[in-house]
Amino acid sequence: DIVMTQSPDSLAVSLGERATINCKSSQSLLYSSNSKNYLAWFQQKPGQPPKLLISWASTRESGVPDRFSGSGSGTDFTLTINSLQAEDVAVYYCQQYYNTPALTFGGGTKVEIK
């Protein structure tokens, strides 16, 4: 199984500042035949199901603010929230789908306001 490790477990960021969340996989998520990374990012607010933010490591879903961006390749990935807003307080998860349909999630990163 591919193990996904997120860091940090939590972080507190001032409004308007940048939040950076890391996700590391135990094996490469880069599929050589199409040069795509099989990595997604989700946002989960209390009492709600996770919401898909980013797929293919860096493709933002429709309607997701452009302050959210994904980067990285292979085994190391980053979710960046530029100019943090109050509504961005949530837990963020990465998910690999390289082994689809067998999937694994990272442990989650809680983002709070400092």
Add this chain to the structure above:
Amino acid sequence: QVQLQESGPGLVKPSETLSLTCAVSGYSISSGNYWGWIRQPPGKGLEWIANIYHSGSTYYNTSLKSRVTISVDTSKNQFSLKLSSVTAADTAVYYCASFEGYAAYWGQGTLVTVSS
């Protein structure tokens, strides 16, 4: 827009079988995609349980495989989960989802508590 809705008992006794159904609207299961279940224990992270393709091919989390069965009913456009021999550790919010590799669409989730 794909919509999913979980249903089933909110309370299950230890050693019994948890049974949930996910009704799909806005998309025909027979058209493709994977369909499956993810759970989240209170205050904890997400755990993928199982997926099924419209053809009936199934895929299970290795840690749960011995206790899980996923099935699909294309005539009712729904799919189901059975988890046997439950314990308190199986208490969680259970989500059904539609997968395009990543979990693209989610149900609202249903809390299942295992308690006598």
